[in-house]
Amino acid sequence: MTLARGRNRALTLLISAVASAAILAQAPQQLPNRSGSVKFAAIGDNGTGDKPEYEIADQMVKAHAIFAFDFVIMLGDNMYGGQRPNDFVQKFEKPYAALLSAGVKFQASLGNHDQPSNVNYPPYNMGGQRYYTYTRGSARFLALDTTNMDQKQLAWVETTLRDAKEDWKICYFHHPLYSNADRHGASVDIRVRLEPLFTKYGVNVVFSGHDHVYERIKPQNGIYYFVSGAAGQLRKGNMSPNPAETAASFDQDQSFMLVEIAGDEMYFQSISRTGKIVDSGVIPRQKRAEMTP
Amino acid sequence: MTEHSRDRSGIWQVVPVASRFTIEHLILLPIGALIALVWANTEPESYYQFTYAISFVVNDVAMVFFFALITKEVVESTAPGGVLHPWRRTMLPVIAAVGATAVPALLHIELVGLLDEPMLGVAWPVALATDLGLCYLVARIVFRRHHPLVPFLLLLGVASDAIGFFSVALASPDTDVRLVGGAGILAVAIAIAAALRRYKVKSFWPYLIFAGGLSWYAFYWSRLHPTLALVPIVPFLPHAARDPGFFVDAPEGAKDTLSRFELWWRYPAQIALFFFGLVNAGVSLRALEPGTWGLPIAVLFGKPIGLLIGAGVAVIIGFHLPHRVGWRELLVGGLVAAVGFSVGLFFCTALLAAGQMRSEVSMGVLLSLAGVPLALVAAKLLRVGRFARS
Numbered sequence: 001m002t003l004a005r006g007r008n009r010a011l012t013l014l015i016s017a018v019a020s021a022a023i024l025a026q027a028p029q030q031l032p033n034r035s036g037s038v039k040f041a042a043i044g045d046n047g048t049g050d051k052p053e054y055e056i057a058d059q060m061v062k063a064h065a066i067f068a069f070d071f072v073i074m075l076g077d078n079m080y081g082g083q084r085p086n087d088f089v090q091k092f093e094k095p096y097a098a099l100l101s102a103g104v105k106f107q108a109s110l111g112n113h114d115q116p117s118n119v120n121y122p123p124y125n126m127g128g129q130r131y132y133t134y135t136r137g138s139a140r141f142l143a144l145d146t147t148n149m150d151q152k153q154l155a156w157v158e159t160t161l162r163d164a165k166e167d168w169k170i171c172y173f174h175h176p177l178y179s180n181a182d183r184h185g186a187s188v189d190i191r192v193r194l195e196p197l198f199t200k201y202g203v204n205v206v207f208s209g210h211d212h213v214y215e216r217i218k219p220q221n222g223i224y225y226f227v228s229g230a231a232g233q234l235r236k237g238n239m240s241p242n243p244a245e246t247a248a249s250f251d252q253d254q255s256f257m258l259v260e261i262a263g264d265e266m267y268f269q270s271i272s273r274t275g276k277i278v279d280s281g282v283i284p285r286q287k288r289a290e291m292t293p
Numbered sequence: 294m295t296e297h298s299r300d301r302s303g304i305w306q307v308v309p310v311a312s313r314f315t316i317e318h319l320i321l322l323p324i325g326a327l328i329a330l331v332w333a334n335t336e337p338e339s340y341y342q343f344t345y346a347i348s349f350v351v352n353d354v355a356m357v358f359f360f361a362l363i364t365k366e367v368v369e370s371t372a373p374g375g376v377l378h379p380w381r382r383t384m385l386p387v388i389a390a391v392g393a394t395a396v397p398a399l400l401h402i403e404l405v406g407l408l409d410e411p412m413l414g415v416a417w418p419v420a421l422a423t424d425l426g427l428c429y430l431v432a433r434i435v436f437r438r439h440h441p442l443v444p445f446l447l448l449l450g451v452a453s454d455a456i457g458f459f460s461v462a463l464a465s466p467d468t469d470v471r472l473v474g475g476a477g478i479l480a481v482a483i484a485i486a487a488a489l490r491r492y493k494v495k496s497f498w499p500y501l502i503f504a505g506g507l508s509w510y511a512f513y514w515s516r517l518h519p520t521l522a523l524v525p526i527v528p529f530l531p532h533a534a535r536d537p538g539f540f541v542d543a544p545e546g547a548k549d550t551l552s553r554f555e556l557w558w559r560y561p562a563q564i565a566l567f568f569f570g571l572v573n574a575g576v577s578l579r580a581l582e583p584g585t586w587g588l589p590i591a592v593l594f595g596k597p598i599g600l601l602i603g604a605g606v607a608v609i610i611g612f613h614l615p616h617r618v619g620w621r622e623l624l625v626g627g628l629v630a631a632v633g634f635s636v637g638l639f640f641c642t643a644l645l646a647a648g649q650m651r652s653e654v655s656m657g658v659l660l661s662l663a664g665v666p667l668a669l670v671a672a673k674l675l676r677v678g679r680f681a682r683s
Contacts, residue, residue: 081409112582112649115411147412150646175649185579188337189647192345 029280031260031267033067038137038261042172043231044075044209045111049091052254053232055273057095063258063271064099071136072096072104073143074124075209075228076111076174083115092123107134109143111174111209133160139168139261146175146190146208154193161201167285168261171198172207176227178220180242180249181211183235198223204286205266213239213251214270216279220245222286228270231256250278319426321563322635325570326659333575344572345647351572352642353519355565357509358558359635361523363425365551367451368528383448385604385612389623390452392603393630394421397595398460401587410584416654418464419640420591421457422633423450431629431665436622436678441615446626449600454636461643462517475515479525482507486529493531497554500530518643530554566635573638574659580652588657593664597627621675628671631664 033039041060046053063069079091093100100106100123108124109131110116119126126132130145131153142160145153161169175187177195187210198206199221209229217225231254239251254273259266264285270278332340397420405413428450432443462470486504494500501523509522532551533543542559543552600623608614633640637658645651673680 083411110412112412112584113409116415147648147650148646149648153646183579187577187580187649189341189577189580189652192338192341193647 028269028277029267029282031067031258031269032262033260034262036137037263038139038168039067039069040136040259041069041072042075042207042226042228042257042259043072044174044207044227044229045077045212045233046074046231046256047077047079047091047113048232049081049087049095050232052234052273053091054095056231056254056256057099059271059273059275060096060256061098062275064102064104067258067260069258070105072099072106073141073172073207074106074108075172075207076109076147077113077209077229077233078108078111078124079115079118080113080232083118088121107141107143109173110145110147112147131156133164135166137261138166138263139170140164140166142169142171144171144173144194146173146187146194149190149193154197157194158197158201161197161203164201167264168205168266169201169203170205170207171203174208175210176208176215176225176229177206178217178225178245179208179211179215179227180240180246181213181215181227181235181238181251182240183238184211195221195223202286205283207257211235211238213249214255214257214278215239215241215249216247216270216281217245218247219286224283226257226268228255228257230254248279248281253278319430319566321567322570325567326574326638327570329571329573329575330578330659334578337577340575341647344575347568348572348642351565351568352639353513354509355561356520356569356639357505357522358562359565359569360520361527362555362558362562364524364527365530365532365555366425368530369532369551370447372532383452385607385614386445386448387452388607388610388612389600389603390449390456392599392601392606393449393596393627394453394456394599396599396602397421397591397631400595401591404591405584405587408583408587410582410587410653413584413587413650413653415464416588416641416644416650418457418460418644419633419637419654419658420588420595421453421460422637422640422658423453423630424632424634424636425450425454427632427634427665428629431632431668432626434679435625435629435668435672440617440678442618442622442626442678445615445618446630449626449630453630457636457640458521461640465644470517471515475511475517478511478514479508482511483525483529486526490529490531495531495548495550497530497550497557500526500550501554504529520639520643527551527554569635569638573642574655576652576656576659578656580649581656582649582653585653585656585660588654589660589663592631592633592661593628593667596631596664597624600624600627600630621677625668625672625675625677628664628668631661633658633661637661 079087105125106123108126110118118124119130120128131143133140133142175190177191178186203223205224207226207228211227212230212233212235213227214230215227234254237251239249241249250270255270255278258269258271266283269280272278398417401417401420402414405411428446432446436442482504485507486500489499504526505523508526509519512519512522530550533549543555601620604614604623638655641651641655641658645654672678676682
């Protein structure tokens with residue numbers, strides 16, 4: 001029994017490694033880097049203060065030199081362990097110093113390891129709120145708090161999505177609605193509440209963290225989902241790709257994402273700690289009819 | 294009588310015995326919780342869809358009757374023969390309860406920070422909960438029925454839960470509580486209950502429908518948990534002159550209003566408890582992180598230590614511990630009182646919305662059930678209660 005389980009595990013790791021190698025072998029989709037497009041980066045589960053977080057931050061700085069993203073969405077667990085003033089320096093201000101001084105704005109959502117009071121930390125730009133919204137160009141962003149998804153927040157999500165007139169509706173938060181990582185997997189309790197609203201009001205793309213891997217999910221009810229929770233933490237070999245859901249995954253190294261919304265297309269790249277593009281592609285903006293509420 | 298009908302009558306004879314056993318030993322709640330755990334971890338989509346659909350009816354309506362029956366036990370225990378009569382007897386456990394609630398609450402906040410999940414700190418009132426039914430059952434097993442620590446622990450539990458209910462109301466995040474208007478509506482509901490009592494209305498239905506209904510609306514409108522709607526109404530129901538004892542069922546022929554209320558609602562309340570376990574205990578095991586351990590460790594260490602500190606302060610002030618109750622009995626009693634179960638799960642639902650926080654704290658409540666075997670082991674090691682040297 002144990003032997004069989006061990007063999008299955010080894011097989012899963014092998015498939016995962018082969019899948020990662022296959023992704024790396026493909027020619028990456030380049031970001032168009034158009035002027036006037038919406039450009040941003042995504043990081044999740046980053047705030048360890050350890051070397052890999054700094055190395056990912058260095059890659060972000062390198063990327064910023066050629067692809068000048070305006071802001072970074074933070075997918076939660078922005079800070080692990082102590083959260084005293086010095087921790088904010090070591091785990092946020094120092095690694096991202098170059099980006100901060102270049103005027104890149106960080107837009108955080110909180111995870112289960114974050115202090116609730118971090119909503120008041122000015123560089124997170126949360127305005128003291130657990131959940132909030134903002135627009136960039138043709139895109140409406142909603143940063144949510146899935147650690148405590150209460151009725152009030154659900155009502156706010158519904159109203160905000162209903163009233164949003166932008167072409168793109170993008171939601172991000174910590175707990176993934178779809179994930180095929182072994183440690184946590186999908187947060188189904190949150191999914192049964194949020195997904196009906198997302199499909200009803202035409203959300204295009206969702207970003208999450210929590211599982212310390214990268215995974216791109218095949219469209220679910222017309223919505224694209226990304227898990228990007230390895231910008232500091234990493235669970236190597238934790239992916240068990242599910243052919244019905246997993247479009248691409250990478251669990252061999254830390255990673256972050258670059259995203260560009262240009263007209264009716266969203267381009268993305270997932271980049272590893274060593275600077276390799278581990279996944280990339282382009283998503284056409286869905287028409288309402290493609291969504292199945 | 295045919296063989297088949299004899300078999301059927303045999304089965305039908307077993308049903309009331311089995312149902313009585315199930316109710317007396319509070320088995321429906323753990324059964325509901327166990328089904329929830331299995332269901333949530335095997336077919337999560339259907340589990341969460343089903344439980345979300347019925348959660349309001351279960352948590353905010355059906356559970357009203359469970360808490361009404363708990364209130365009934367407390368009200369009756371203020372009558373002659375009850376553990377709360379006379380009131381001076383309650384002072385020592387009440388003072389002890391301050392320690393037994395403050396220490397686990399502070400420990401919980403500290404522990405979840407150390408376990409790197411400071412967000413769970415908002416759930417500190419859950420650490421105050423004591424499951425009165427289970428506490429009574431286990432205390433009777435460990436100390437035997439007439440040991441003075443049994444009523445002491447019940448009083449401690451009542452006081453701890455009362456502090457807990459207030460704390461939940463104070464600590465609820467993101468609730469725009471409308472206290473003034475709600476208090477006005479509640480005052481009308483209480484006035485109706487008082488008038489019904491004054492005019493010697495014996496049926497419990499007018500109390501339930503008119504006063505209880507308005508009270509439920511007052512809680513709901515105030516955005517407080519309407520589960521507690523009957524708590525301020527039950528004390529107005531006329532009750533027996535003497536208390537038959539904590540969790541002693543009213544006799545079938547009882548005529549007083551409160552006993553008739555209990556006889557009518559005890560089975561529906563247990564069914565509500567089953568669904569309460571089913572709706573609230575379904576926790577995805579993959580959602581759990583180290584912070585889950587914060588609550589069980591806080592209550593299993595904090596309750597006995599807090600109880601010792603609280604009782605120590607009471608003794609220093611000048612109160613006397615009951616006969617045959619020393620530090621060893623209090624230590625074991627603290628482990629018994631650490632089990633929050635039904636009340637703990639209720640505090641979770643009242644404080645936290647669906648999501649990881651509630652999952653972790655609810656699992657912490659379930660893990661605090663370890664207080665039961667730990668109390669038995671501690672009693673054996675410390676030679677107290679049924680394990681005392683004769």
